[in-house]
Amino acid sequence: MLKIEGLVTYYGRVRALAGVSLQVARDEIVTLIGSNGAGKSTTLMTISGVLKPTEGSIAFEGRPIAGLAPHEVARLGVVQVPEGRHILRGLTVAENLDLGGFVRSAEKRRTSLARVYELLPRLAERRDQLGGTLSGGEQQMLAIGRALMAQPRLLILDEPSLGLAPRIIEQIFELIRNLNKAGTTILLVEQNAAMALEIADRGYVLETGYIVAEGSAAMLRQNDSVRRAYLGL
Amino acid sequence: MNLFFQQLVNGVALGGVYALIAIGFTLIFGVLRLLNMAHGEIYMLGAYLAYLFLTILDLPPFVAVPLALIAIFAISLLVERFAFRPLRNAPHFVPLVSTIAVSTILLEVVRLAFGPYMFGFDSFISTTFVRVGTISIGSSQLMMLLLSVVLTVALQIFLMCSQWGKAIRAVSEDVTVSGLLGINVNRVVGVTFAIGSTLGAVAGILVAMHFGAIYPNMGFVALVKAFTAAILGGMGSVPGAVIGGLMLGIVESLGAAYLPSGFSDAVPYVALFAVLLLRPSGLFKRAGGSDDPSHQGNPHTTGGLLDRILPQRGAQSLAAGVDIAKLIAVAGVVAALAIAPFLGDYALRILITIVVYAMMALGTNVILGLAGQLSLSHAAFFAIGAYSSALLTTHYGLDAWSAMAVGAMLAAAAGALISLVTFRVRGYYLALVTLAFAELVRIIIGHWNSFTGGMMGVRAIPAPRIGPWVIDSPLSFFYLSAVIGVIGLAVYDAIAYSVKGRALIALRDDEVAASASGLGVQRLKIVAFTLSAVFPAIGGSLMAHYYSAITPDLAAMNETVTVLVIAVIGGLGSAAGALFGSVIVNLLPELFRNLGDYRVLAYGVILFVTVLYQPGGVFSISRRLAWRA
Numbered sequence: 001m002l003k004i005e006g007l008v009t010y011y012g013r014v015r016a017l018a019g020v021s022l023q024v025a026r027d028e029i030v031t032l033i034g035s036n037g038a039g040k041s042t043t044l045m046t047i048s049g050v051l052k053p054t055e056g057s058i059a060f061e062g063r064p065i066a067g068l069a070p071h072e073v074a075r076l077g078v079v080q081v082p083e084g085r086h087i088l089r090g091l092t093v094a095e096n097l098d099l100g101g102f103v104r105s106a107e108k109r110r111t112s113l114a115r116v117y118e119l120l121p122r123l124a125e126r127r128d129q130l131g132g133t134l135s136g137g138e139q140q141m142l143a144i145g146r147a148l149m150a151q152p153r154l155l156i157l158d159e160p161s162l163g164l165a166p167r168i169i170e171q172i173f174e175l176i177r178n179l180n181k182a183g184t185t186i187l188l189v190e191q192n193a194a195m196a197l198e199i200a201d202r203g204y205v206l207e208t209g210y211i212v213a214e215g216s217a218a219m220l221r222q223n224d225s226v227r228r229a230y231l232g233l
Numbered sequence: 234m235n236l237f238f239q240q241l242v243n244g245v246a247l248g249g250v251y252a253l254i255a256i257g258f259t260l261i262f263g264v265l266r267l268l269n270m271a272h273g274e275i276y277m278l279g280a281y282l283a284y285l286f287l288t289i290l291d292l293p294p295f296v297a298v299p300l301a302l303i304a305i306f307a308i309s310l311l312v313e314r315f316a317f318r319p320l321r322n323a324p325h326f327v328p329l330v331s332t333i334a335v336s337t338i339l340l341e342v343v344r345l346a347f348g349p350y351m352f353g354f355d356s357f358i359s360t361t362f363v364r365v366g367t368i369s370i371g372s373s374q375l376m377m378l379l380l381s382v383v384l385t386v387a388l389q390i391f392l393m394c395s396q397w398g399k400a401i402r403a404v405s406e407d408v409t410v411s412g413l414l415g416i417n418v419n420r421v422v423g424v425t426f427a428i429g430s431t432l433g434a435v436a437g438i439l440v441a442m443h444f445g446a447i448y449p450n451m452g453f454v455a456l457v458k459a460f461t462a463a464i465l466g467g468m469g470s471v472p473g474a475v476i477g478g479l480m481l482g483i484v485e486s487l488g489a490a491y492l493p494s495g496f497s498d499a500v501p502y503v504a505l506f507a508v509l510l511l512r513p514s515g516l517f518k519r520a521g522g523s524d525d526p527s528h529q530g531n532p533h534t535t536g537g538l539l540d541r542i543l544p545q546r547g548a549q550s551l552a553a554g555v556d557i558a559k560l561i562a563v564a565g566v567v568a569a570l571a572i573a574p575f576l577g578d579y580a581l582r583i584l585i586t587i588v589v590y591a592m593m594a595l596g597t598n599v600i601l602g603l604a605g606q607l608s609l610s611h612a613a614f615f616a617i618g619a620y621s622s623a624l625l626t627t628h629y630g631l632d633a634w635s636a637m638a639v640g641a642m643l644a645a646a647a648g649a650l651i652s653l654v655t656f657r658v659r660g661y662y663l664a665l666v667t668l669a670f671a672e673l674v675r676i677i678i679g680h681w682n683s684f685t686g687g688m689m690g691v692r693a694i695p696a697p698r699i700g701p702w703v704i705d706s707p708l709s710f711f712y713l714s715a716v717i718g719v720i721g722l723a724v725y726d727a728i729a730y731s732v733k734g735r736a737l738i739a740l741r742d743d744e745v746a747a748s749a750s751g752l753g754v755q756r757l758k759i760v761a762f763t764l765s766a767v768f769p770a771i772g773g774s775l776m777a778h779y780y781s782a783i784t785p786d787l788a789a790m791n792e793t794v795t796v797l798v799i800a801v802i803g804g805l806g807s808a809a810g811a812l813f814g815s816v817i818v819n820l821l822p823e824l825f826r827n828l829g830d831y832r833v834l835a836y837g838v839i840l841f842v843t844v845l846y847q848p849g850g851v852f853s854i855s856r857r858l859a860w861r862a
Contacts, residue, residue: 048413069419070412079413086410088403099403102396103415150415 001026001185002047002078002154007056007066009039009046016042018209019056024154024187029180031188031196031217033230034206040189041083043206044158047187048080049073060154075103077153083162083189085143089132093123096131096142100149109149116145119175137168144175155179156187161195173199193230197221205230239368240486246374248482249381250443253436254455255462255474256385257429263405263469264425265317268665270332272433272459273452274339279305279434280441280451281343284354294357298438302431309430313423319845321408329607329664330801331844333794336452337837344449345830351448354441373443380439384432385475392471401425405469433459453790454498457672460665461505468662496680502673509658509666562809565816566719573711581707583823585779587815588711588718592772593792594799594811595725600765602806603734605741606758607664610651611769611796613671614644616678616788618770619777623691624684626778633697637774641767648766652759659744668790675788690784694777704778714775718812721768726808728764737761769796791833798840 002024009017017039024030034040045051047058049070058066065073074080088096097116101109117124120141126134134142140160147155157176161169169192177199180186190196197203197217205213205226213223220226254276261269282304286297316335320328358376362369392398403411404421412418437455441447462481466473481501488500569584576584593611600608621640625631631639655666678685685691696705697713704713728734739747740757748754777783786792795818803814821835 050409050412069417070409071415071417074413074415079415082410082413086407088406088410090406091399091402095399095402098396099399099411099414099416102400146414 001028001061002187003057003059004043004047005057007043007046007053007058009042009051009053011042011051016209017046017053020206020209020211021056022204022211022214024185026185027180027183028202029176029186029188029200031190031193031200031203032206033190033193033196033203033226035229036191037208038206039209040206041158044080044082044156044187044189047073047078047156071103074150077151078156079147079150079152079154080156081143081147081158081160083158085136085139087131087134087139087142089130091131092128093131093134093142094127096146097123097149100146102150104150108151112149112151116148119148119178120145137164137171140164140168140172141175144172148179152184154185154187156189158189159191160188161190161192169195193226197231235367236490237487240490241483242368242370243374244483244486245479246370246377246443246482247486248479249378250436250439250478251458251462251482252475252478253381253384253439254433254459255466255478256388256471257432257436258456258459259463259466259469259471259474260388260401260429260432261426262463264401264422265321265328267317267328267332268460268662269426269429270329270456270664271312271336271339272430273454273456274336274343275305275309275430275452276433276437276440276455277447277449277452278308278339278343279431279437280354280447281347282434283438283441284347284352284447287357288352288355298357301438302434305434306427306431309427310423312430313426316841316845317426318419318422323844327844330797331841333797334837334841334844337791337794338834338841340449340452341831341834341837345834347449349449351446354445354447356442356445358442371443373439377439377443380435384435385471388428388432389471397421397424453672454501457505457665457669458501460669461501461508464505464662465508496676499673499676502669502676505666505669506654509655509662558804558807558809558813562722562812565812566715570712570715573708573715576708578707581711583819584711585707585714585775587812587819588714589772589776589779590796590799590819591718591812591815592721592775593769593796594803594814595721595808596765596768596772597796597800598725598806598808598811599728599737599768600761602800603729603737603741604758604761604765605738606659606761608651608667608762608765609664609793609797610648610667610671610674610766612788612790612792613674614647614766614769615773615776615792616674616785617644617647617766618773619783619787620678620685620691620773621770622774622777623694623783626695627691627693633695633774633778637771640774641770644766644770645763648762648764649759652762656755656758668793671788671790671793675785678788679785685785688785690782691777692782694781694783696781697778710779714779717771717775721771722808722812725768725811729806729808733757733760794840795836798836798843801840802843 004023005021007017007020008015020039020043022030022032032040032043042051046053049065049068049072053066056066057064060076060078063076065076065078088099091099097113098109101112122138123142123145126138131139131142144157144160160172160176164172173195176186176188188196188200197220200217202215203217203220204211205220213220213226221231254272258269258272261267261272279301282301283298286292286300287294292300312335316331317328320331356373358372361372363375392401400411400416400421403414403416404418408418411421458481462477463474465477465480466475481504484504485497485500488497492500573581573584593615596611596614600606618640621643622633622636625636625639626633651667651670655663658666679688681687696703698704702709704710736747736752736757739750739752740754744754773787776787799814799818800811801814802817803810803812818836
């Protein structure tokens with residue numbers, strides 16, 4: 001579904017990605033793990049069109065998308081929930097969700113909204129509250145809900161567990177698993193490698209801009225260097 | 234009492250128009266995080282286009298006015314596309330300089346096309362008065378009030394209820410996420426910019442009708458009022474801009490009735506200072522809210538996600554490439570000193586002007602190049618230096634050197650004062666406050682007839698003496714200014730490479746980190762402002778003695794723009810750059826003498842091209858090459 005080959009991205013003069021290749025097949029959960037500064041968020045931002053690659057290709061369902069503007073990528077069904085949630089604090093919960101379906105018709109937005117409220121009842125309770133007044137966990141729910149409003153074919157999540165309590169993290173991961181079961185393909189970036197590898201089908205390990213290991217989640221869990229570096233075992 | 238109510242009514246009508254200008258301004262700030270210094274010129278251009286269509290082409294009003302507004306809408310789309318969009322991720326002063334360039338270009342185009350004079354603007358609605366008791370309300374006032382209310386309400390509904398309005402609000406909060414949500418950020422920003430500009434143009438047409446006159450400089454006053462109103466109500470808030478505009482209109486009308494003439498012009502500036510001093514986040518914002526200007530002014534927190542990811546472009550270091558520049562500068566100075574005896578008076582005058590402006594640019598280098606504070610008061614310090622020299626030598630019999638020293642000290646004190654007053658404001662806010670300070674100085678100098686000679690200025694300023702020698706020939710004066718200039722350059726260089734200079738650079742790059750590393754940020758800022766005031770003051774003093782006559786125009790905005798052009802073209806922060814910039818800016822017009830009236834337009838274009846393609850100044854070309862090697 002998503003096929004990335006030899007991706008190279010620079011920040012100014014710093015090469016953040018040094019030739020990243022990865023694939024996501026339909027209905028998979030694929031996780032990208034790595035330490036701070038490995039290039040995980042850069043990879044996602046390049047997929048979403050926020051950053052432009054200097055080399056390499058990105059294809060979504062066979063269609064090249066490298067170099068498209070962020071809104072064009074989003075309109076193809078590749079929707080990202082960025083790190084740090086980025087809730088629009090001055091807009092209400094309902095308005096935040098509504099913007100998630102920005103390009104879709106009013107009618108489709110209504111149907112999706114009903115589905116999101118059903119999936120995340122907390123958001124329905126808080127629909128008229130300003131986004132900035134929600135708790136961290138609720139904001140993450142809102143960010144995911146907002147992305148769902150676009151009916152993504154590929155949902156990209158960047159550090160959904162960041163700064164949340166363990167109980168909330170469990171809920172978030174449960175939600176991700178359910179979304180996947182309902183037919184959404186997922187690309188997940190996580191610091192919490194243990195949990196990510198638990199729900200993922202496959203994984204890639206990114207270090208200083210290179211993919212250093214890849215394989216099924218079960219295999220990566222057994223990999224010695226992964227265990228040492230990311231699972232603390 | 235009657236006068237009071239009459240002025241209150243006038244103030245409300247005027248305030249409605251100020252609100253319109255301020256709404257456009259605040260809207261543009263919201264999506265671009267940019268104080269659009271060209272907003273005043275768009276307002277002016279709206280009035281001129283209406284004049285063009287109505288009076289010159291003689292079209293009926295219901296065709297002419299919409300045509301003018303459509304033209305403004307289209308022009309602002311182009312301005313946003315070509316002047317601002319390419320700079321969206323550049324360091325914060327670069328887009329601001331770009332708006333100054335656009336403002337200069339628009340102003341000069343109008344000045345060249347229509348002439349610098351005032352035109353009568355015939356109102357296209359019949360002038361009648363409605364009487365309520367003893368108060369009379371003009372038809373143009375009624376129209377001002379009505380239109381501003383209707384447009385404000387319409388805009389508010391559009392923003393709150395429509396899908397486009399939500400998109401605008403989303404973009405103004407977080408550009409990156411808006412893109413990820415499928416919003417075409419470029420289009421939203423462009424259209425918002427055009428809507429804001431068009432509102433400004435409506436205001437321009439209304440004001441032209443009301444006062445029955447248009448002139449090229451009408452935009453600057455409008456800009457200051459828009460900024461003041463927007464700050465009063467809290468930057469970025471549409472309802473705030475409305476209330477701020479009304480308050481400003483009322484205060485100003487009452488001021489016109491009860492203050493001595495001339496000084497009522499100072500009311501908006503004084504109001505601006507008062508608000509920034511007492512409630513910098515606006516009168517109606519909760520304290521510590523997300524719109525706190527100390528955050529908005531900070532380039533690191535305004536762009537959202539992208540700013541965290543992308544390193545700041547163009548934050549060039551002082552080290553690379555400068556040595557070549559310094560060598561060329563030294564060679565140039567030596568050559569100028571050697572050939573000076575063979576030059577005519579005219580050429581010497583150009584050389585002296587180059588030195589004076591290089592001194593001013595050194596001030597910019599200290600405050601913007603090193604400390605990263607976008608202060609635009611140079612013209613005021615320049616004028617303080619010049620007037621101190623002029624008044625102390627003519628009225629108080631001081632010799633030129635003591636007068637120069639006193640002028641430098643007065644400017645330093647003014648610099649320190651500004652630094653204290655503006656301690657809490659940064660970035661864009663600082664730019665406009667300091668610009669307003671320069672205007673205030675100009676107004677005071679221009680109206681304090683008994684002391685400063687008012688608009689007539691000061692004449693017969695004596696030439697300086699060294700012992701028995703009177704420095705009154707162009708050649709001797711050039712040598713004198715060259716010595717002072719070289720000392721200035723050397724002092725600047727010493728500062729830049731000293732521990733203090735490095736501390737200032739730390740302040741520029743990251744204020745929070747600088748203070749966390751144990752640097753006293755407030756003290757550093759005072760040092761920077763004080764130093765940056767001394768250089769232009771000495772330049773002003775030289776200027777006064779050389780020309781032996783000065784006028785309040787020394788403190789005018791275009792002086793500040795010229796200096797900014799010099800500093801940016803030469804490469805911010807570099808001493809040699811200040812000299813090169815000054816040479817380029819002062820020599821270019823001479824090389825293209827037949828440019829004549831197009832001189833200032835050429836400045837604008839040069840500034841624009843520089844910020845767009847070479848934001849590090851001409852010498853960053855060699856530095857870039859050095860990096861690649």
